[in-house]
Amino acid sequence: MWHNDLQMNFMKKLLLFFGMIIAAGCSSAQNKAIPTNIPSYHILTTDSVYVTPTNLKKDKPVLIIYFSPDCSHCQHLMYELKPKMKDFKNTQVIMITFVQQIQAIRNFVRDFDLKKYPNFTVGTEGYSMVVQRFYDVHTTPFTALYDKNKKLVKSWEKAPTVDDLTGEVKKL
Structure with a gap:
């Protein structure tokens, strides 16, 4: 009986030890530094035009939003952003998705009336996943x-x- 208690205690300590190692590995993976430059994206817009960072205007801030048209968090962000669009009028907003169904992206643009805002560019990077890998995106x-x-x-x-x-955009 006493031997089983020792074994159980040892197993608990071993599990705790491995758990701490795994947790440390996960936390260091999530703390990956974001590169300070803009990724070299190549996206296809809903107007069937390819856009890259070379299309950005000089001397204007840039907001990149990596999203999915069917993501509820992305939609919620857009619903909250809608009444504050004037705050972003001097910011180039580039919305990039991995979704390849252009119709789904067009529906997103339509649902949030993004055509009204010439500073918004929405497109897909397709299977290249350049931007997704650049930022190490796990959630949208x-x-x-x-x-x-x-x-x-x-x-x-x-x-x-x-x-x-x-608040961050207004500081720029």
Whole structure:
């Protein structure tokens, strides 16, 4: 009986030890530094035009939102953003998805009336996953804000609050 208690105690300590190793590995993987430059994306817009960072206007901040048209968090972010669109009028907003169904992306653009905002560009990177790998995106929306010199100001791995986002944009 006493021998079983020792074995059980040893097993608990061993499990705790391995659990701590796994947790440390996971936390260091999630703390990966975001590169400070804009990724070299190549997206197909809903107008069937390819867009790259070379299309960005100089001396204007850039907000990149990596999203999925059917993501409820992405849709919620857009619903909250809609009344504050004027706060982003001097910011180039690039919305990039991995979804290849152009109709799904067009529906997203239609549902949020994004054609009204010429500073919004929405498109798919398709299977290239360049942007997804660049930011190491695991959940959508992923958001990154760059200043007018195209240097990273702040990024959010999960949906930011609209107040936080607008506050950061207003500082630029």
